[in-house]
Amino acid sequence: MSETGLSLPPVRGKLTANAPLAPLVWFKAGGTAQWLFEPKDVADLQDFLRGLDPAVPVMALGLGSNMIVRDGGVEGVVVRLGKPFAKVTAGPDCTLACGGGASGILVSSTARDAGVAGTEFLRSIPGTVGGFVRMNGGAYGGEVKDILVDCDVVLRSGELVTLGNADLGYTYRHSALPEGCVVVAARFKGRPGEPAAIQAEMDRISAAREASQPLRSKTGGSTFKNPEGHAAWKLVDEAGCRGLQLGGAQVSEKHTNFLLNTGNATAAEIEALGEEVRRRVMENAGVSLEWEIQRVGIRADDASK
CATH class of the missing domain: 3.30.465.10 (Uridine Diphospho-n-acetylenolpyruvylglucosamine Reductase; domain 3)
Structure with missing residues:
Protein backbone atom coordinates (compact mmCIF):
# COMPACT_ATOMS: atom_id res chain seq x y z
CA MET A 1 0.00 0.00 0.00
CA SER A 2 1.32 3.43 -0.87
CA GLU A 3 1.44 6.40 1.49
CA THR A 4 -1.58 7.85 -0.33
CA GLY A 5 -3.66 4.77 0.31
CA LEU A 6 -3.51 3.26 -3.18
CA SER A 7 -1.85 0.06 -4.33
CA LEU A 8 -0.34 0.85 -7.72
CA PRO A 9 0.99 -1.33 -10.54
CA PRO A 10 4.67 -1.03 -11.54
CA VAL A 11 5.50 1.49 -14.28
CA ARG A 12 8.36 2.28 -16.64
CA GLY A 13 7.49 5.96 -16.80
CA LYS A 14 7.35 8.48 -13.94
CA LEU A 15 4.90 8.22 -11.03
CA THR A 16 4.75 11.06 -8.48
CA ALA A 17 2.71 11.14 -5.26
CA ASN A 18 0.97 14.35 -4.16
CA ALA A 19 2.14 16.18 -7.27
CA PRO A 20 1.38 19.93 -7.39
CA LEU A 21 -0.84 20.66 -10.40
CA ALA A 22 -0.82 24.48 -10.22
CA PRO A 23 2.49 24.73 -12.16
CA LEU A 24 0.99 22.52 -14.91
CA VAL A 25 -2.15 24.58 -15.58
CA TRP A 26 -2.46 28.04 -17.08
CA PHE A 27 -4.26 29.57 -14.11
CA LYS A 28 -1.29 28.63 -11.86
CA ALA A 29 -3.74 27.79 -9.08
CA GLY A 30 -5.19 24.69 -7.46
CA GLY A 31 -4.22 21.63 -5.46
CA THR A 32 -2.26 18.43 -5.97
CA ALA A 33 -2.82 15.16 -7.80
CA GLN A 34 -2.96 12.16 -5.49
CA TRP A 35 -0.78 10.55 -8.17
CA LEU A 36 0.66 12.01 -11.38
CA PHE A 37 1.62 9.42 -14.01
CA GLU A 38 3.76 10.27 -17.05
CA PRO A 39 3.88 7.04 -19.09
CA LYS A 40 6.93 6.05 -21.12
CA ASP A 41 4.84 4.80 -24.03
CA VAL A 42 1.40 3.45 -24.93
CA ALA A 43 2.16 -0.02 -23.58
CA ASP A 44 3.24 1.47 -20.24
CA LEU A 45 -0.07 3.32 -19.99
CA GLN A 46 -2.04 0.21 -20.96
CA ASP A 47 -0.29 -2.00 -18.41
CA PHE A 48 -0.77 0.58 -15.67
CA LEU A 49 -4.49 1.10 -16.29
CA ARG A 50 -5.07 -2.64 -16.67
CA GLY A 51 -3.47 -3.28 -13.27
CA LEU A 52 -5.04 -0.31 -11.48
CA ASP A 53 -8.05 -0.88 -9.22
CA PRO A 54 -11.07 -0.09 -11.46
CA ALA A 55 -12.53 2.07 -8.70
CA VAL A 56 -9.63 4.55 -8.87
CA PRO A 57 -10.54 7.61 -10.99
CA VAL A 58 -8.26 8.52 -13.90
CA MET A 59 -8.03 11.93 -15.57
CA ALA A 60 -5.94 13.00 -18.56
CA LEU A 61 -4.14 16.37 -18.41
CA GLY A 62 -2.75 18.19 -21.45
CA LEU A 63 -1.38 21.72 -21.23
CA GLY A 64 -4.02 22.62 -18.64
CA SER A 65 -4.98 25.70 -20.64
CA ASN A 66 -8.75 25.40 -20.25
CA MET A 67 -9.01 24.00 -16.74
CA ILE A 68 -9.61 24.96 -13.12
CA VAL A 69 -8.04 22.48 -10.70
CA ARG A 70 -9.87 22.94 -7.40
CA ASP A 71 -7.84 23.71 -4.28
CA GLY A 72 -8.55 20.34 -2.63
CA GLY A 73 -6.73 18.57 -5.46
CA VAL A 74 -7.59 15.62 -7.69
CA GLU A 75 -8.22 12.17 -6.28
CA GLY A 76 -6.85 9.10 -8.06
CA VAL A 77 -4.43 9.32 -10.99
CA VAL A 78 -3.77 12.21 -13.34
CA VAL A 79 -2.15 11.05 -16.60
CA ARG A 80 0.08 13.51 -18.44
CA LEU A 81 1.50 12.62 -21.85
CA GLY A 82 5.05 13.90 -22.29
CA LYS A 83 7.63 13.93 -25.09
CA PRO A 84 7.08 10.32 -26.25
CA SER A 212 -8.20 40.52 -28.62
CA GLN A 213 -7.05 38.12 -25.87
CA PRO A 214 -5.00 38.51 -22.65
CA LEU A 215 -2.28 36.11 -23.77
CA ARG A 216 0.39 37.12 -21.27
CA SER A 217 -1.80 36.59 -18.23
CA LYS A 218 -2.53 33.63 -15.98
CA THR A 219 -5.82 32.68 -17.58
CA GLY A 220 -7.86 29.67 -18.67
CA GLY A 221 -8.91 30.60 -22.19
CA SER A 222 -12.58 30.97 -23.13
CA THR A 223 -14.55 30.65 -19.90
CA PHE A 224 -18.09 30.14 -21.21
CA LYS A 225 -19.55 28.52 -24.30
CA ASN A 226 -21.28 30.83 -26.77
CA PRO A 227 -25.04 30.30 -26.25
CA GLU A 228 -27.14 29.84 -29.39
CA GLY A 229 -27.49 33.24 -31.05
CA HIS A 230 -25.21 35.04 -28.58
CA ALA A 231 -21.55 35.87 -28.01
CA ALA A 232 -20.60 35.00 -24.42
CA TRP A 233 -18.20 37.96 -24.09
CA LYS A 234 -20.94 40.40 -25.08
CA LEU A 235 -23.41 39.00 -22.54
CA VAL A 236 -20.73 39.27 -19.83
CA ASP A 237 -19.91 42.83 -20.87
CA GLU A 238 -23.55 43.91 -20.98
CA ALA A 239 -24.05 42.50 -17.48
CA GLY A 240 -21.43 44.98 -16.25
CA CYS A 241 -18.76 42.37 -15.48
CA ARG A 242 -15.79 43.81 -17.39
CA GLY A 243 -12.94 44.11 -14.84
CA LEU A 244 -15.05 42.57 -12.03
CA GLN A 245 -12.83 41.20 -9.23
CA LEU A 246 -13.21 38.64 -6.47
CA GLY A 247 -10.10 38.21 -4.35
CA GLY A 248 -7.20 37.64 -6.73
CA ALA A 249 -9.48 36.69 -9.63
CA GLN A 250 -10.66 39.17 -12.27
CA VAL A 251 -12.74 39.28 -15.44
CA SER A 252 -10.37 40.44 -18.19
CA GLU A 253 -10.86 44.01 -19.35
CA LYS A 254 -9.40 43.07 -22.74
CA HIS A 255 -11.72 40.12 -23.42
CA THR A 256 -14.64 39.60 -21.03
CA ASN A 257 -14.92 35.85 -21.70
CA PHE A 258 -11.53 35.36 -20.01
CA LEU A 259 -10.94 35.10 -16.26
CA LEU A 260 -7.54 36.07 -14.86
CA ASN A 261 -5.44 35.14 -11.86
CA THR A 262 -4.01 38.60 -11.10
CA GLY A 263 -1.50 37.24 -8.60
CA ASN A 264 -2.28 34.68 -5.95
CA ALA A 265 -5.90 33.82 -6.64
CA THR A 266 -7.18 30.52 -5.31
CA ALA A 267 -9.04 28.17 -7.62
CA ALA A 268 -12.09 28.78 -5.40
CA GLU A 269 -11.93 32.53 -6.11
CA ILE A 270 -11.64 31.96 -9.86
CA GLU A 271 -14.58 29.54 -9.91
CA ALA A 272 -16.69 31.74 -7.63
CA LEU A 273 -16.06 34.73 -9.90
CA GLY A 274 -17.25 32.67 -12.87
CA GLU A 275 -20.41 31.73 -10.97
CA GLU A 276 -21.03 35.40 -10.09
CA VAL A 277 -20.68 36.30 -13.78
CA ARG A 278 -23.19 33.57 -14.66
CA ARG A 279 -25.60 34.93 -12.02
CA ARG A 280 -25.34 38.49 -13.35
CA VAL A 281 -25.80 37.44 -16.97
CA MET A 282 -28.89 35.42 -16.06
CA GLU A 283 -30.27 38.41 -14.12
CA ASN A 284 -29.49 40.85 -16.94
CA ALA A 285 -30.24 38.84 -20.10
CA GLY A 286 -32.11 35.75 -18.94
CA VAL A 287 -29.41 33.55 -20.51
CA SER A 288 -27.73 30.68 -18.65
CA LEU A 289 -24.02 30.62 -19.53
CA GLU A 290 -22.44 27.17 -19.66
CA TRP A 291 -18.87 26.69 -18.50
CA GLU A 292 -16.43 25.86 -21.29
CA ILE A 293 -13.53 25.62 -18.85
CA GLN A 294 -13.26 22.21 -17.20
CA ARG A 295 -13.50 22.34 -13.40
CA VAL A 296 -11.93 19.27 -11.82
CA GLY A 297 -11.04 17.94 -8.40
CA ILE A 298 -12.47 18.66 -4.98
CA ARG A 299 -12.99 21.92 -3.13
CA ALA A 300 -10.65 22.67 -0.21
CA ASP A 301 -13.56 22.57 2.25
CA ASP A 302 -14.52 19.06 1.12
CA ALA A 303 -10.91 17.84 1.17
CA SER A 304 -10.54 18.74 4.84
CA LYS A 305 -13.65 16.84 5.95
Whole structure:
Protein backbone atom coordinates (compact mmCIF):
# COMPACT_ATOMS: atom_id res chain seq x y z
CA MET A 1 0.00 0.00 0.00
CA SER A 2 1.32 3.43 -0.87
CA GLU A 3 1.44 6.40 1.49
CA THR A 4 -1.58 7.85 -0.33
CA GLY A 5 -3.66 4.77 0.31
CA LEU A 6 -3.51 3.26 -3.18
CA SER A 7 -1.85 0.06 -4.33
CA LEU A 8 -0.34 0.85 -7.72
CA PRO A 9 0.99 -1.33 -10.54
CA PRO A 10 4.67 -1.03 -11.54
CA VAL A 11 5.50 1.49 -14.28
CA ARG A 12 8.36 2.28 -16.64
CA GLY A 13 7.49 5.96 -16.80
CA LYS A 14 7.35 8.48 -13.94
CA LEU A 15 4.90 8.22 -11.03
CA THR A 16 4.75 11.06 -8.48
CA ALA A 17 2.71 11.14 -5.26
CA ASN A 18 0.97 14.35 -4.16
CA ALA A 19 2.14 16.18 -7.27
CA PRO A 20 1.38 19.93 -7.39
CA LEU A 21 -0.84 20.66 -10.40
CA ALA A 22 -0.82 24.48 -10.22
CA PRO A 23 2.49 24.73 -12.16
CA LEU A 24 0.99 22.52 -14.91
CA VAL A 25 -2.15 24.58 -15.58
CA TRP A 26 -2.46 28.04 -17.08
CA PHE A 27 -4.26 29.57 -14.11
CA LYS A 28 -1.29 28.63 -11.86
CA ALA A 29 -3.74 27.79 -9.08
CA GLY A 30 -5.19 24.69 -7.46
CA GLY A 31 -4.22 21.63 -5.46
CA THR A 32 -2.26 18.43 -5.97
CA ALA A 33 -2.82 15.16 -7.80
CA GLN A 34 -2.96 12.16 -5.49
CA TRP A 35 -0.78 10.55 -8.17
CA LEU A 36 0.66 12.01 -11.38
CA PHE A 37 1.62 9.42 -14.01
CA GLU A 38 3.76 10.27 -17.05
CA PRO A 39 3.88 7.04 -19.09
CA LYS A 40 6.93 6.05 -21.12
CA ASP A 41 4.84 4.80 -24.03
CA VAL A 42 1.40 3.45 -24.93
CA ALA A 43 2.16 -0.02 -23.58
CA ASP A 44 3.24 1.47 -20.24
CA LEU A 45 -0.07 3.32 -19.99
CA GLN A 46 -2.04 0.21 -20.96
CA ASP A 47 -0.29 -2.00 -18.41
CA PHE A 48 -0.77 0.58 -15.67
CA LEU A 49 -4.49 1.10 -16.29
CA ARG A 50 -5.07 -2.64 -16.67
CA GLY A 51 -3.47 -3.28 -13.27
CA LEU A 52 -5.04 -0.31 -11.48
CA ASP A 53 -8.05 -0.88 -9.22
CA PRO A 54 -11.07 -0.09 -11.46
CA ALA A 55 -12.53 2.07 -8.70
CA VAL A 56 -9.63 4.55 -8.87
CA PRO A 57 -10.54 7.61 -10.99
CA VAL A 58 -8.26 8.52 -13.90
CA MET A 59 -8.03 11.93 -15.57
CA ALA A 60 -5.94 13.00 -18.56
CA LEU A 61 -4.14 16.37 -18.41
CA GLY A 62 -2.75 18.19 -21.45
CA LEU A 63 -1.38 21.72 -21.23
CA GLY A 64 -4.02 22.62 -18.64
CA SER A 65 -4.98 25.70 -20.64
CA ASN A 66 -8.75 25.40 -20.25
CA MET A 67 -9.01 24.00 -16.74
CA ILE A 68 -9.61 24.96 -13.12
CA VAL A 69 -8.04 22.48 -10.70
CA ARG A 70 -9.87 22.94 -7.40
CA ASP A 71 -7.84 23.71 -4.28
CA GLY A 72 -8.55 20.34 -2.63
CA GLY A 73 -6.73 18.57 -5.46
CA VAL A 74 -7.59 15.62 -7.69
CA GLU A 75 -8.22 12.17 -6.28
CA GLY A 76 -6.85 9.10 -8.06
CA VAL A 77 -4.43 9.32 -10.99
CA VAL A 78 -3.77 12.21 -13.34
CA VAL A 79 -2.15 11.05 -16.60
CA ARG A 80 0.08 13.51 -18.44
CA LEU A 81 1.50 12.62 -21.85
CA GLY A 82 5.05 13.90 -22.29
CA LYS A 83 7.63 13.93 -25.09
CA PRO A 84 7.08 10.32 -26.25
CA PHE A 85 3.54 11.37 -27.25
CA ALA A 86 4.42 14.75 -28.78
CA LYS A 87 5.36 13.81 -32.34
CA VAL A 88 3.60 14.82 -35.57
CA THR A 89 4.30 13.20 -38.96
CA ALA A 90 2.90 14.20 -42.34
CA GLY A 91 1.62 11.30 -44.45
CA PRO A 92 0.05 10.79 -47.89
CA ASP A 93 -3.18 12.50 -49.03
CA CYS A 94 -2.78 15.49 -46.70
CA THR A 95 -2.93 13.38 -43.53
CA LEU A 96 -1.12 14.05 -40.26
CA ALA A 97 -0.33 11.41 -37.64
CA CYS A 98 -0.27 13.16 -34.27
CA GLY A 99 0.65 12.03 -30.78
CA GLY A 100 -1.87 12.83 -28.05
CA GLY A 101 0.64 15.12 -26.33
CA ALA A 102 1.49 17.18 -29.43
CA SER A 103 0.68 20.90 -29.30
CA GLY A 104 -1.51 22.78 -31.73
CA ILE A 105 1.51 24.84 -32.78
CA LEU A 106 3.46 21.67 -33.72
CA VAL A 107 0.50 20.21 -35.65
CA SER A 108 -0.11 23.39 -37.66
CA SER A 109 3.56 24.07 -38.39
CA THR A 110 4.14 20.46 -39.51
CA ALA A 111 1.08 20.77 -41.74
CA ARG A 112 2.41 24.03 -43.20
CA ASP A 113 5.80 22.49 -44.01
CA ALA A 114 4.04 19.58 -45.76
CA GLY A 115 1.72 21.87 -47.73
CA VAL A 116 -1.38 20.76 -45.82
CA ALA A 117 -4.04 23.44 -45.28
CA GLY A 118 -7.02 23.24 -42.93
CA THR A 119 -5.31 22.95 -39.55
CA GLU A 120 -4.30 26.62 -39.21
CA PHE A 121 -6.92 27.22 -36.50
CA LEU A 122 -5.05 24.83 -34.17
CA ARG A 123 -2.22 27.39 -34.06
CA SER A 124 -4.47 29.57 -31.92
CA ILE A 125 -5.58 26.96 -29.36
CA PRO A 126 -3.19 26.47 -26.44
CA GLY A 127 -3.60 22.75 -25.91
CA THR A 128 -2.64 19.25 -26.99
CA VAL A 129 -4.13 16.85 -29.51
CA GLY A 130 -5.73 14.77 -26.73
CA GLY A 131 -7.57 17.81 -25.41
CA PHE A 132 -8.57 18.97 -28.90
CA VAL A 133 -10.07 15.57 -29.68
CA ARG A 134 -11.92 15.32 -26.36
CA MET A 135 -13.35 18.87 -26.44
CA ASN A 136 -13.85 19.24 -30.21
CA GLY A 137 -11.43 22.16 -29.98
CA GLY A 138 -12.16 25.02 -32.33
CA ALA A 139 -11.43 28.65 -33.16
CA TYR A 140 -11.45 31.06 -36.08
CA GLY A 141 -13.91 29.06 -38.14
CA GLY A 142 -12.40 25.57 -37.71
CA GLU A 143 -13.21 22.63 -35.42
CA VAL A 144 -11.53 19.28 -34.80
CA LYS A 145 -14.60 17.44 -36.11
CA ASP A 146 -13.83 19.00 -39.53
CA ILE A 147 -10.36 17.42 -39.75
CA LEU A 148 -10.34 14.31 -37.54
CA VAL A 149 -10.17 10.96 -39.32
CA ASP A 150 -9.84 8.78 -36.20
CA CYS A 151 -8.02 8.53 -32.88
CA ASP A 152 -6.33 5.89 -30.72
CA VAL A 153 -7.67 5.76 -27.18
CA VAL A 154 -6.55 3.76 -24.15
CA LEU A 155 -9.74 2.94 -22.24
CA ARG A 156 -9.88 2.89 -18.43
CA SER A 157 -9.62 -0.92 -18.69
CA GLY A 158 -6.24 -0.60 -20.45
CA GLU A 159 -7.64 -1.69 -23.83
CA LEU A 160 -6.36 0.23 -26.87
CA VAL A 161 -9.11 1.04 -29.38
CA THR A 162 -9.38 3.16 -32.52
CA LEU A 163 -12.44 5.39 -32.75
CA GLY A 164 -13.56 7.09 -35.95
CA ASN A 165 -14.90 10.63 -36.20
CA ALA A 166 -18.51 9.32 -36.24
CA ASP A 167 -17.92 7.37 -33.00
CA LEU A 168 -17.19 10.53 -31.02
CA GLY A 169 -20.66 12.10 -31.17
CA TYR A 170 -19.23 15.56 -31.65
CA THR A 171 -21.22 18.65 -30.68
CA TYR A 172 -20.03 22.14 -29.73
CA ARG A 173 -16.98 21.72 -27.44
CA HIS A 174 -18.03 18.20 -26.51
CA SER A 175 -17.42 14.57 -27.47
CA ALA A 176 -18.80 11.24 -26.32
CA LEU A 177 -15.37 9.85 -25.36
CA PRO A 178 -15.64 7.34 -22.50
CA GLU A 179 -14.88 8.49 -18.95
CA GLY A 180 -11.33 7.87 -17.77
CA CYS A 181 -9.91 7.16 -21.22
CA VAL A 182 -6.75 8.77 -22.62
CA VAL A 183 -6.35 9.87 -26.26
CA VAL A 184 -2.83 8.76 -27.23
CA ALA A 185 -2.89 9.55 -30.97
CA ALA A 186 -5.05 11.01 -33.73
CA ARG A 187 -5.07 11.28 -37.51
CA PHE A 188 -6.10 14.57 -39.10
CA LYS A 189 -6.80 15.20 -42.78
CA GLY A 190 -6.45 18.61 -44.40
CA ARG A 191 -6.32 19.72 -48.02
CA PRO A 192 -3.52 20.74 -50.38
CA GLY A 193 -2.19 24.25 -49.80
CA GLU A 194 0.81 26.49 -50.41
CA PRO A 195 3.10 26.79 -47.36
CA ALA A 196 3.32 30.58 -47.78
CA ALA A 197 -0.47 30.94 -47.85
CA ILE A 198 -0.82 28.61 -44.85
CA GLN A 199 1.73 30.68 -42.92
CA ALA A 200 -0.10 33.88 -43.85
CA GLU A 201 -3.35 32.48 -42.44
CA MET A 202 -1.54 31.38 -39.26
CA ASP A 203 -0.07 34.89 -38.93
CA ARG A 204 -3.51 36.43 -39.39
CA ILE A 205 -4.98 34.21 -36.68
CA SER A 206 -2.07 34.93 -34.31
CA ALA A 207 -2.42 38.69 -34.81
CA ALA A 208 -6.18 38.57 -34.22
CA ARG A 209 -5.68 36.54 -31.06
CA GLU A 210 -2.91 38.85 -29.81
CA ALA A 211 -5.12 41.89 -30.36
CA SER A 212 -8.20 40.52 -28.62
CA GLN A 213 -7.05 38.12 -25.87
CA PRO A 214 -5.00 38.51 -22.65
CA LEU A 215 -2.28 36.11 -23.77
CA ARG A 216 0.39 37.12 -21.27
CA SER A 217 -1.80 36.59 -18.23
CA LYS A 218 -2.53 33.63 -15.98
CA THR A 219 -5.82 32.68 -17.58
CA GLY A 220 -7.86 29.67 -18.67
CA GLY A 221 -8.91 30.60 -22.19
CA SER A 222 -12.58 30.97 -23.13
CA THR A 223 -14.55 30.65 -19.90
CA PHE A 224 -18.09 30.14 -21.21
CA LYS A 225 -19.55 28.52 -24.30
CA ASN A 226 -21.28 30.83 -26.77
CA PRO A 227 -25.04 30.30 -26.25
CA GLU A 228 -27.14 29.84 -29.39
CA GLY A 229 -27.49 33.24 -31.05
CA HIS A 230 -25.21 35.04 -28.58
CA ALA A 231 -21.55 35.87 -28.01
CA ALA A 232 -20.60 35.00 -24.42
CA TRP A 233 -18.20 37.96 -24.09
CA LYS A 234 -20.94 40.40 -25.08
CA LEU A 235 -23.41 39.00 -22.54
CA VAL A 236 -20.73 39.27 -19.83
CA ASP A 237 -19.91 42.83 -20.87
CA GLU A 238 -23.55 43.91 -20.98
CA ALA A 239 -24.05 42.50 -17.48
CA GLY A 240 -21.43 44.98 -16.25
CA CYS A 241 -18.76 42.37 -15.48
CA ARG A 242 -15.79 43.81 -17.39
CA GLY A 243 -12.94 44.11 -14.84
CA LEU A 244 -15.05 42.57 -12.03
CA GLN A 245 -12.83 41.20 -9.23
CA LEU A 246 -13.21 38.64 -6.47
CA GLY A 247 -10.10 38.21 -4.35
CA GLY A 248 -7.20 37.64 -6.73
CA ALA A 249 -9.48 36.69 -9.63
CA GLN A 250 -10.66 39.17 -12.27
CA VAL A 251 -12.74 39.28 -15.44
CA SER A 252 -10.37 40.44 -18.19
CA GLU A 253 -10.86 44.01 -19.35
CA LYS A 254 -9.40 43.07 -22.74
CA HIS A 255 -11.72 40.12 -23.42
CA THR A 256 -14.64 39.60 -21.03
CA ASN A 257 -14.92 35.85 -21.70
CA PHE A 258 -11.53 35.36 -20.01
CA LEU A 259 -10.94 35.10 -16.26
CA LEU A 260 -7.54 36.07 -14.86
CA ASN A 261 -5.44 35.14 -11.86
CA THR A 262 -4.01 38.60 -11.10
CA GLY A 263 -1.50 37.24 -8.60
CA ASN A 264 -2.28 34.68 -5.95
CA ALA A 265 -5.90 33.82 -6.64
CA THR A 266 -7.18 30.52 -5.31
CA ALA A 267 -9.04 28.17 -7.62
CA ALA A 268 -12.09 28.78 -5.40
CA GLU A 269 -11.93 32.53 -6.11
CA ILE A 270 -11.64 31.96 -9.86
CA GLU A 271 -14.58 29.54 -9.91
CA ALA A 272 -16.69 31.74 -7.63
CA LEU A 273 -16.06 34.73 -9.90
CA GLY A 274 -17.25 32.67 -12.87
CA GLU A 275 -20.41 31.73 -10.97
CA GLU A 276 -21.03 35.40 -10.09
CA VAL A 277 -20.68 36.30 -13.78
CA ARG A 278 -23.19 33.57 -14.66
CA ARG A 279 -25.60 34.93 -12.02
CA ARG A 280 -25.34 38.49 -13.35
CA VAL A 281 -25.80 37.44 -16.97
CA MET A 282 -28.89 35.42 -16.06
CA GLU A 283 -30.27 38.41 -14.12
CA ASN A 284 -29.49 40.85 -16.94
CA ALA A 285 -30.24 38.84 -20.10
CA GLY A 286 -32.11 35.75 -18.94
CA VAL A 287 -29.41 33.55 -20.51
CA SER A 288 -27.73 30.68 -18.65
CA LEU A 289 -24.02 30.62 -19.53
CA GLU A 290 -22.44 27.17 -19.66
CA TRP A 291 -18.87 26.69 -18.50
CA GLU A 292 -16.43 25.86 -21.29
CA ILE A 293 -13.53 25.62 -18.85
CA GLN A 294 -13.26 22.21 -17.20
CA ARG A 295 -13.50 22.34 -13.40
CA VAL A 296 -11.93 19.27 -11.82
CA GLY A 297 -11.04 17.94 -8.40
CA ILE A 298 -12.47 18.66 -4.98
CA ARG A 299 -12.99 21.92 -3.13
CA ALA A 300 -10.65 22.67 -0.21
CA ASP A 301 -13.56 22.57 2.25
CA ASP A 302 -14.52 19.06 1.12
CA ALA A 303 -10.91 17.84 1.17
CA SER A 304 -10.54 18.74 4.84
CA LYS A 305 -13.65 16.84 5.95
